[in-house]
Amino acid sequence: MGNVMLEVKDLTTKYITRFQEDVYAVDHVSLKVEEGKSLGIAGESGCGKSTLALSLMGYYFPPLHYTSGDIIIDGRNISKMEPDDIRKSILGKEIAYIPQAAMNALNPTQKVIRFIEDVVQAHDPFMTRKDIYDLARSCFETLGLPANVLEKYPVELSGGMKQRTVIAISVILFPKVLIADEPSSALDVTSQKMVIKMLRNLMENGFIKSMIFITHELPLLKNVTDDIMVMYAGQIVEKGTAEQTVFDPIHPYAKGLMGSIIVPESGLRKVKLTAIPGVPPNLKKPPHGCRFADRCRYVTAECRMHPIEIRQADGEREYRCIFSEDELRKAYQND
Amino acid sequence: MKGYRKYFLNKLIWLLVTAVFAFILNFTLPRLMPGDPVAAIVARLAQGMSSSTGMKEVYEQYAELFGTNQPLLTQFFIYVRNMLQGNFGTSFSQYPRPVADILRTSLPWTIALQFPAIIVGWVIGNMLGALAAYLKKGFDKVLMPISIFVSNFPPFGMAVILMVLLGVNLKWFPTSGGYGFDLMPSFTWNFIWSVITHYQLPFWSIVIIAIGGQAIGMRSMSIYELNADYVKYSRFMGIKDRKIVGYVFRNAMLPQITGLALALGTMVGGALIAEIVFSYPGLGYTLLNAIMGKDYPLISAVTLIITIMVLLATFIIELLYGLIDPRIKAAQSD
């Protein structure tokens, strides 16, 4: 077992709306990422995966608010730190973020290098512009980006190039954890491929030590990440290796999710596509019992009675269901 | 720089095209109405003139100036030639003073009053709007209703209110004219001081109106920019809020510059009327006197000068904008 780079314990965060209502988008989430590993987070839109990404940064601004839980980066608990200290010593340096819409992530009226200067100087005010330029240039070249991008404005770059530039900027301070929130979903297939390749190279080139990759595209996760976590309505419902979660899901929701997508793997050709009926619950008033109960084919009266705890399964797997692994497997076979 | 040159040429051509249309409108609009303009002019003129030789002289001068007996197109070219040579004819209401001479004395007052006032109002308005967007809560709650109210207040109304409060009641500033009526223009301290005190009320009434409108626009732009993705990303890269606010306001201000270019015509119109309230010796007051005196050549010249002034100012603003916003150059090179 390697060094644990990121450990999250019972993290709960909420949105406060204009009408002062609370929306619990991340509810008691725990996870662990080791050095050299990558974790994928999957789930349908609105399940809280993007909110989880924001919450993991440890730096909150309205409407998102921290409620409870711990975030430990390489042995350092950041959830009790002052926001100013987090901004100065953690963000960008220990943990970095690639936003969902990287298209607009760069200030349109600033040259790329000027923004890099601002980023570096926010953490190290004494670094000269020359040093920063050299650092940026070597970083860009290692990642296969032309150095002349530095002197350009974001509007002068193509979509794929912009996304790769954002990735390069995110890792310029060699963060220990990188959180990528759907970094490729807005791109065409060619650019997507280049971005994914670049992300996979980051760890080999020593820019980052671990990565969390968030997407709704499960096949992508299977190729990029070591482990996969499935989220539903703000909670983790299943956790396991990529292989296990995609090909052998335990939780009914995970099972449904896998059944609802086309996986271009030889063994799965003949599997019929299925859809999960219904809609996720309203997170302003989450149900007391199992949150998936309303859409679950195997629901019993007991499911709705009390909150379901996450439970262990073979091979370091976890899932959140009232039934045991065997019961579920039997049920699946009977279908 | 290639992109910018293309942008510059585009704008220059546009300036020329609009100027040509300004000439055409200034020429045709009065002529669309029934009746021969020169005959109308002379008819009006006859009422106020005693010397018959003077009248004949004026009639001949105008017949030649307008070329009334020639085809309309030729008339137009004669008109353009005269205007470009600065030959605006003779004023009726201040006969025999040439119109060009009247413009020479009133134009500097208007330029010195309006452009600084509009720029100051724009700057202060943008700062307040940005603050309202950033601070929200109390400041926003107070500033926004005031801004909406002020920006809907007619410019001449603001002028009257300021004049009554600060000029008539408190007697802080003189209420009318560009300088003391007992002074002769000269480079003495006395005269300059008089000009400065007379400047205050017209200046601030234009500034206040400009602030209201600009603050509202800047607030919306800033709110929009504050929610932009780059703000979130910059925060997550550990950049200080002060610096991010700098990005936001720079980006929010850029559309405000184009907005200024588009609104300039309306603003100048309102400000000219504010000038009238203070009997400020600029173009507004000249225009009022020309209208009162049915002084056709003077009206025509004033409207043309105002149009050209606004066109040039818009042109300059757009050139500056092209220099500041990198997106312009990028768009041109596509």
Place this chain on the structure above:
Amino acid sequence: MKHTFKQIFHSGKFVLGFCIFMALLLLVIIYPIIVTDDPLAIIGQGTFFPPGIYVNSYDSIDKPSPYILNLPDAAAKRIVSKLSESDRQEMKDWLLASGIPENEIDTTDTAKLMEQWETNYDPTKGLGMTYAKQRYYQRLDKSISGLLSPEGKIIAAQNPDTGILEQVGVINQSDYVNVGEVANVRVLMLGTDNFGRDMLTQLVKAIGVSLQIGIVAGLVATAIGLTLGLLSGYIGGWVDDIVMFFTNLFTVIPSFVLLVLISFSIGQDKRGATTIAIVIGLTSWVWTTRSVRASVISLRNRDHVNLSKLSGHSIVHIIINDILPYIASYVIMALILQISAGILTEAGLSILGLGPRTTEVPTLGLMMNWAMIYQAHILGKWWAYLPVLVAIALITFSMNLMNTGLDQIFNPALRE
């Protein structure tokens, strides 16, 4: 639709603006029913009578049985109202010169000042003043004693036979009339203007006329803007190029200049309120065109429009059924803004002397123009210009509030 209305009336800004606007509208409708006078009738001989209740003096003297009220402070009040500020100052100066210490004299305390004057003033004392000054004080003293005398005023009438004045009655200082019994009483809540016309009646009429001008101007501008915007946005191509050329052209050429040229060319005699309104509308369509075109372009390739095209509907059908409903809220907001801008423009034109001709109806701009020409603002006749300004501001403010309210409902991004 019902839901939208409910939403609109939940917006505080819209409701406030709507209430102000409705109040003005009700005033314009109801006031003429109660007060049927011609708003332009000249009733006052003289300029700028201050606001107040005007009681006919002749009728009040003529009352046969006056009421007698013994009010203790009547005399004091009478003196207070008659003793001018400068007289008080002069009295103080004399008293100072005669050796009364300054801290004992209070010009605001009339009773005490009068008492000091009565005990101290001596017309024989010169106090080193000029002869003219001494005469002045003698006259002042005389008028002050006149104020203090308890006698009434004699009414005399000429005997038609002898031509001699004969006493027909006495009005005592304690005589009163009941305003309700006086035949002629006129309330001039806002006084009169420079021509002696009742300001309030005129103002109400002017608000009505200005609103009409604004509405006509707004409708004309919106109709042109909507048509051009729809054409250029939906058809595109060369139509778009031409429309946009003129739109851009009239954006940079100040509409103020066009207005001045056109209004001047029409001439004073032909400029009615409607003509002015139409001219204003003709010069202010550019903004509506721009925004309608932008929204139509974003709608043009939506699925429902394409579906309609594929079903073979005509352009007119598509525009009416598939495009107009989506931009209706926008057009209404633009119309509201145009109306308020039209009212402001009329006021500006009138101040330049290019407003509607002055003989038929008052407008807010014309009233402002007269007040400015007769220097009401410099003479301190606030009732001649302030109510006009307040009316203009209330109209435009209420309309912009409504607009902002609507904007926040239809553009959720601006909420917060």
